[in-house]
Amino acid sequence: MPAPSGPDLPTFEWLGDAALNVRTPLARELYASLRAHPLPGVQEAVPALDLLTLLLDAPTAGEAVQETVAARLATLTPAPGGSGRRVVVPVTFGGPDLDWCAAHAGLDRAAFVAALCAAQLEVAFLGFTPGFAFLTGLPEPLRMPRLDAPRERVPAGSVALGGPWAGVYPRETPGGWRLVGRTAMNFFDLSRAAPVPWQPGDRVQFEARA
Amino acid sequence: MTAPLPRASRPVAGGPLATGATVLRAGVQTTVQDAGRRVRALGVPAGGAADPVARRLANALVGNAPDAAGLEVTLGGPTVLFHEAALVSLCGAPFDATLDGAPLPLWRAVPVQTGQTLTVGGTARGLRAFLAVRGALHGHEVFGSRATDLRAGFGGVQGRALRPGDHLTWSPLPAQAARRAFIAPDLRTPTGPHHELRVLGTGDLTADLRDSLLARPFTVSPQADRMGARLTESVAAPRDPTRPSVPNVPGLLQLPPDGRPILLLPDAGTHGGYPTPLVVITADLPRLGQLRPGDTLTLREVTREDAHAAHLAQERALRQAEWMLRQAVVSGK
Numbered sequence: 001m002p003a004p005s006g007p008d009l010p011t012f013e014w015l016g017d018a019a020l021n022v023r024t025p026l027a028r029e030l031y032a033s034l035r036a037h038p039l040p041g042v043q044e045a046v047p048a049l050d051l052l053t054l055l056l057d058a059p060t061a062g063e064a065v066q067e068t069v070a071a072r073l074a075t076l077t078p079a080p081g082g083s084g085r086r087v088v089v090p091v092t093f094g095g096p097d098l099d100w101c102a103a104h105a106g107l108d109r110a111a112f113v114a115a116l117c118a119a120q121l122e123v124a125f126l127g128f129t130p131g132f133a134f135l136t137g138l139p140e141p142l143r144m145p146r147l148d149a150p151r152e153r154v155p156a157g158s159v160a161l162g163g164p165w166a167g168v169y170p171r172e173t174p175g176g177w178r179l180v181g182r183t184a185m186n187f188f189d190l191s192r193a194a195p196v197p198w199q200p201g202d203r204v205q206f207e208a209r210a
Numbered sequence: 211m212t213a214p215l216p217r218a219s220r221p222v223a224g225g226p227l228a229t230g231a232t233v234l235r236a237g238v239q240t241t242v243q244d245a246g247r248r249v250r251a252l253g254v255p256a257g258g259a260a261d262p263v264a265r266r267l268a269n270a271l272v273g274n275a276p277d278a279a280g281l282e283v284t285l286g287g288p289t290v291l292f293h294e295a296a297l298v299s300l301c302g303a304p305f306d307a308t309l310d311g312a313p314l315p316l317w318r319a320v321p322v323q324t325g326q327t328l329t330v331g332g333t334a335r336g337l338r339a340f341l342a343v344r345g346a347l348h349g350h351e352v353f354g355s356r357a358t359d360l361r362a363g364f365g366g367v368q369g370r371a372l373r374p375g376d377h378l379t380w381s382p383l384p385a386q387a388a389r390r391a392f393i394a395p396d397l398r399t400p401t402g403p404h405h406e407l408r409v410l411g412t413g414d415l416t417a418d419l420r421d422s423l424l425a426r427p428f429t430v431s432p433q434a435d436r437m438g439a440r441l442t443e444s445v446a447a448p449r450d451p452t453r454p455s456v457p458n459v460p461g462l463l464q465l466p467p468d469g470r471p472i473l474l475l476p477d478a479g480t481h482g483g484y485p486t487p488l489v490v491i492t493a494d495l496p497r498l499g500q501l502r503p504g505d506t507l508t509l510r511e512v513t514r515e516d517a518h519a520a521h522l523a524q525e526r527a528l529r530q531a532e533w534m535l536r537q538a539v540v541s542g543k
Contacts, residue, residue, distance in 0.1 A: 013412075013413055014410070014412075014514065015412055015459050015462075015489060016410050016412075016459055016460075016461060016462070016489030016490070016491065016492070016517075017410055017489075017491050017492055017514055017517035017518060017521065018459070018460075018492045018521075019459040019489075021456075031251070043248060044248045044250060044251070045251065046250040046251050046457035046480065046481075047251060047457075048454065048455060048456045048457055048481060049454055051456060051457070053456070053457035053459065055248075055250075055459060058521065058525075059491075059492050059514075059517055059518050059521045060518050060521070060522065125251075125481075126251060126252050126253040126480075127250075127253045127455060127457070127479070127480045127481030128253060128455065128479055128480070128481055129253055129362070129479065130252060130253045130254045130362050131252065131253055132253050133253075134455070146451075163452070171362070188253075188362075190352060190364055195252075196252045196253070200251075
């Protein structure tokens, strides 16, 4: 098929009869755009890495949505600055896997903590559990292999590293990432006007506390 | 620290319990549900009644909006004492239900008098039913929905399943007489014990998986809840530890490393990292809510055109039924 192709052109893939996967490096920008200006036929947009899943009002809405999304994407440009917001997460380092991770990175404990706090992280997308954010931007030496067998219980507030990601478990759940610290910050609190304090595109920085 | 059990004989007129209803027995797992929420982008599952057809028809029967909150009953139902008159309807699996001991018909609007006790027992087939109360049940509203999220612990009644002593209330609506209304049986969600679910393949569907998933019957395991229904038989699952997490959609069939497929229900997590070779078509999603441990099911691949046609036919029939029930409300017949 002589359709135009290139690394930046979106691809559309059906996921069942009522959802479309849109793969594009502009997934985050498209998500922000759809939030500001919803498209008819799209009930919900769910971001992942370079991917936006659109849940449609009706299975039959798909063909039209595909065209309008492609048109919308053509108006968007990369926003490398993200959302412009910055979230500082105070962390008490010392989780059960901290020493293992430092050794894996070839650093001593203090140097590992300093490197992690210096990392410019960014919220790629939210998912897994309410308020959980997949944080991207870990430098290569700080990327940790996941546990072979997930822990049945990871305490709420645990700061963790898994594969290319960093994250904070908002509540006690099972989890397979390496635990390096704790934060008292609550990432899902229904008593607040905005229960989830971060969103895709926010810059995130860990700050070591005693 | 349990609340004292109110008794049917206790005088309630004029007291704080003179409105609403009190839960005397909670049932196996009774939760407040509605149409669910749309905030997956915050990591929050959709939630909502697992059999949306039962929810819509039960609400229509009592003159509620289609997304109004009611009680989702699972396997064994609750016993509820009414402190005020109400109009209720119970739709879904064929549960045994009684009102002050007399059989309560399903798929009907039934008037309840002050002081009467509604008991929902068990069901021989299917798993869930939806009990609507005219005026819509109250409950903790989170992100635009009163649906109970059991895992995260919010929505509905304190984010949990009902307990004895819970007090249920609803919004007043002008009284409506229970009218004779008949809901065609073929509109109702089938309740097994054998299910055929129509599915569409995704990019993860290989020839091997097509052969192993579509060729044989599966059994619903005891691990069947509002998050997902696990199947007993395993297939050879592809393994890819580097696979990124991607958004889930309703009806997705997930294939974890042990090869025992999981069909995702409304409380499933928003994202998943396992291969997902199949998705149940929209028209068959309500059937997932009726999968009962021990039921068997087969997965039949259809085309997207088939899926669209099935959805349009189902939606047309449902809307017509809802419209007719509402017309009857307007004319007061």
